Amino acid sequence: MATANKGIERKLARFEEEIMGSVAQICKEIDDELAAYRTGELGKHEDDTLAETYNIIQSEVSEISVEETKDLSRKKMELKKKLYIKRDEYNKLIFAEARIKLTEFTKSAEYLDFLLGKAKKLVNSCVCEGAQLLLKEDDLRYTEQLRKICGDKLEIMADGEILIGGAKLVNEAKNFIADETLDAALEEQKEWFAANSGFIVTM
Numbered sequence: 477m478a479t480a481n482k483g484i485e486r487k488l489a490r491f492e493e494e495i496m497g498s499v500a501q502i503c504k505e506i507d508d509e510l511a512a513y514r515t516g517e518l519g520k521h522e523d524d525t526l527a528e529t530y531n532i533i534q535s536e537v538s539e540i541s542v543e544e545t546k547d548l549s550r551k552k553m554e555l556k557k558k559l560y561i562k563r564d565e566y567n568k569l570i571f572a573e574a575r576i577k578l579t580e581f582t583k584s585a586e587y588l589d590f591l592l593g594k595a596k597k598l599v600n601s602c603v604c605e606g607a608q609l610l611l612k613e614d615d616l617r618y619t620e621q622l623r624k625i626c627g628d629k630l631e632i633m634a635d636g637e638i639l640i641g642g643a644k645l646v647n648e649a650k651n652f653i654a655d656e657t658l659d660a661a662l663e664e665q666k667e668w669f670a671a672n673s674g675f676i677v678t679m
Contacts, residue, residue, distance in 0.1 A: 571666055575640065578658050582615075582641040591618060591643060594656040596625050598645035601654050607647035610635035615643075 581587055595609060607630040609622065619632050626632065635644060642657035 567666070571662065574662060574665070578640050578662065582658070587641065588618060588621065591615060591641065592621060592625060594643045595622050598643055598654050598656055599626050599630075602645055602647055602652050603650060604629040604647075606649045607631075607645055607652075608633055610638060610644040610646060612638040612641055615641060 581590075591611075598609065604626060609626055609630050609632045611618075611632065611634060613634040613636075616632070616634055622632055630645075638644065638657050638659055640658040640662065642659065642661070644657050644660075645654045646652070
């Protein structure tokens with residue numbers, strides 16, 4: 477009886493080992509499948525997530541770059557505008573002072589010789605008959621001295637556009653104009669200064 481019982485126990489033990497072995501094998505297979513799934517599907521998911529995250533970061537970086545570029549362009553435009561304003565203010569200051577000095581010169585003792593010299597140059601440049609010698613209103617006081625140079629062939633008269641001094645000769649019949657006014661000389665200097673002063677705003 478005891479021997480029979482031991483035989484049964486051995487059979488049960490072998491059966492248990494077989495069952496447990498099968499369970500262990502099944503568990504291993506399940507673990508392997510899970511590992512493969514993690515490596516495959518989950519890995520792919522992680523790659524997709526990383527790629528998506530990278531794209532988001534790149535997009536944000538691009539947006540930052542675009543915003544920085546826009547901000548830089550805006551700042552450059554603001555700076556350029558300020559430089560233009562400063563340049564214009566500086567030009568106005570320079571030529572306002574030049575105008576004052578030229579006006580002071582027209583009140584000096586040397587101005588009459590200057591005016592007579594310009595008148596002589598103009599008279600020698602054109603046929604005077606029918607021409608007009610134009611001066612600023614205040615310079616008509618020098619008409620007598622100018623007549624000695626110009627003679628009676630031209631008319632000496634005031635021109636409201638001449639504000640500083642000098643003279644202009646106009647002969648409409650000959651379609652001729654020669655400008656030796658200080659006003660014109662100052663305007664020419666403005667153009668020269670704008671082209672050669674170095675006050676060119678570039679960025």
